[in-house]
Amino acid sequence: MHEPSLPRENTFDNHLVVCYPAGLVFGKNFLAIWHGSYVTGAPGNHRDTTFLMNKNAATLSGQFDIAQSQARCRWVRRRILSMSRNVAALHMGGAFSCAEILDCVYFGLMRKSSEGKFQDSFILSKGHAGITLYATLEEMKILSPEDLDAYCTPQGRLGAHPDRGLPGIEASTGSLGHGLGMGCGMALHDKVFKQDRIVYVVMSDGELQEGSVWEMLLQAPALGLTSLVVFVDYNNLQSLDFTSKTHPNFYPIQGKIEAFGWEVMEVDGHDQKAVLNAVASRTRRAPFLLICKTIKGKGVSFMENQPMWHYRSPNPEEFQQAMHELGSQD
Ligand SMILES: Cc1ncc(C[n+]2csc(CCOP(=O)(O)OP(=O)(O)O)c2C)c(N)n1
Numbered sequence: 567m568h569e570p571s572l573p574r575e576n577t578f579d580n581h582l583v584v585c586y587p588a589g590l591v592f593g594k595n596f597l598a599i600w601h602g603s604y605v606t607g608a609p610g611n612h613r614d615t616t617f618l619m620n621k622n623a624a625t626l627s628g629q630f631d632i633a634q635s636q637a638r639c640r641w642v643r644r645r646i647l648s649m650s651r652n653v654a655a656l657h658m659g660g661a662f663s664c665a666e667i668l669d670c671v672y673f674g675l676m677r678k679s680s681e682g683k684f685q686d687s688f689i690l691s692k693g694h695a696g697i698t699l700y701a702t703l704e705e706m707k708i709l710s711p712e713d714l715d716a717y718c719t720p721q722g723r724l725g726a727h728p729d730r731g732l733p734g735i736e737a738s739t740g741s742l743g744h745g746l747g748m749g750c751g752m753a754l755h756d757k758v759f760k761q762d763r764i765v766y767v768v769m770s771d772g773e774l775q776e777g778s779v780w781e782m783l784l785q786a787p788a789l790g791l792t793s794l795v796v797f798v799d800y801n802n803l804q805s806l807d808f809t810s811k812t813h814p815n816f817y818p819i820q821g822k823i824e825a826f827g828w829e830v831m832e833v834d835g836h837d838q839k840a841v842l843n844a845v846a847s848r849t850r851r852a853p854f855l856l857i858c859k860t861i862k863g864k865g866v867s868f869m870e871n872q873p874m875w876h877y878r879s880p881n882p883e884e885f886q887q888a889m890h891e892l893g894s895q896d
């Protein structure tokens with residue numbers, strides 16, 4: 567029988583036997599599981615994604631300063647706005663809706679080793695919000711200002727969607743519906759190999775339309791993937807319309823996912839304290855999913871809840887107005 571070849575050129579020490587049967591069970595999630603278990607591997611095995619963290623970053627919730635986080639998020643949104651001047655269009659609405667979630671993950675939740683490397687992992691499943699990840703990584707001094715200035719240019723290395731192997735980026739995403747499968751693969755790896763790592767995944771609410779997501783929602787509790795922490799950026803909007811209008815039967819979300827065996831909570835996704843408290847209160851007896859109620863385009867009055875701002879760059883007047891609202895005087 568033909569066996570798929572393993573990425574031997576890498577330094578992985580995992581074994582096919584662990585996930586091959588899982589692949590049979592997971593059907594089309596096989597590749598995502600494969601990616602999670604083999605390509606990403608154990609903490610410390612990451613090929614190009616280990617990096618020194620900003621030593622000044624507060625990484626424990628106890629040190630997390632809400633006012634500083636709010637200032638960082640305003641800065642992240644302004645940074646995204648400034649990047650929008652150089653490209654025809656970018657996913658601004660969904661980038662703004664998840665700024666606080668990413669800030670909580672990177673500055674409040676992710677643990678680092680004594681050598682300053684991340685012990686935990688992060689997957690931005692809604693890869694079209696890569697600009698928020700880039701700006702957050704710039705805040706952490708993992709990406710440089712020059713990297714962001716060259717966003718989506720031939721001479722730059724940051725594209726519209728995150729690419730694994732760039733500093734701080736552990737998973738290539740952008741095709742919606744795969745981040746949860748990757749996260750499950752990573753968590754399954756850690757369970758089998760007894761690795762102490764938490765895998766954080768940020769998904770969009772539009773992704774809940776993907777069958778692959780529901781396969782994993784069904785499977786993760788059965789596999790006992792208790793190191794998995796998932797955030798759903800529930801902004802009630804996808805590209806063109808409100809998700810509650812196009813897919814009303816998804817709502818309410820919480821009970822459906824709980825019925826599969828997850829521990830689920832719902833908070834205001836722009837309230838850092840609520841997000842961190844919810845994650846801190848998880849029992850660790852089941853995979854944890856936090857429904858984060860957010861506003862697409864958050865922070866700029868004329869962008870909030872407007873489908874048009876899913877994928878549009880502001881004109882010069884709109885840019886000035888948006889900068890003003892985001893505290894350009896900070
Ligand atoms: C599999 C797949 N289908 C379609 C797209 C194109 N696409 C990019 S963003 C998006 C939807 C955006 O809505 P949502 O997923 O809820 O993200 P957010 O509201 O957070 O921007 C779509 C359909 C994609 N990236 N991947």
Ligand SMILES: [Mg+2]
Nearest residue numbers: 771772803804
């Ligand atoms: Mg959405």
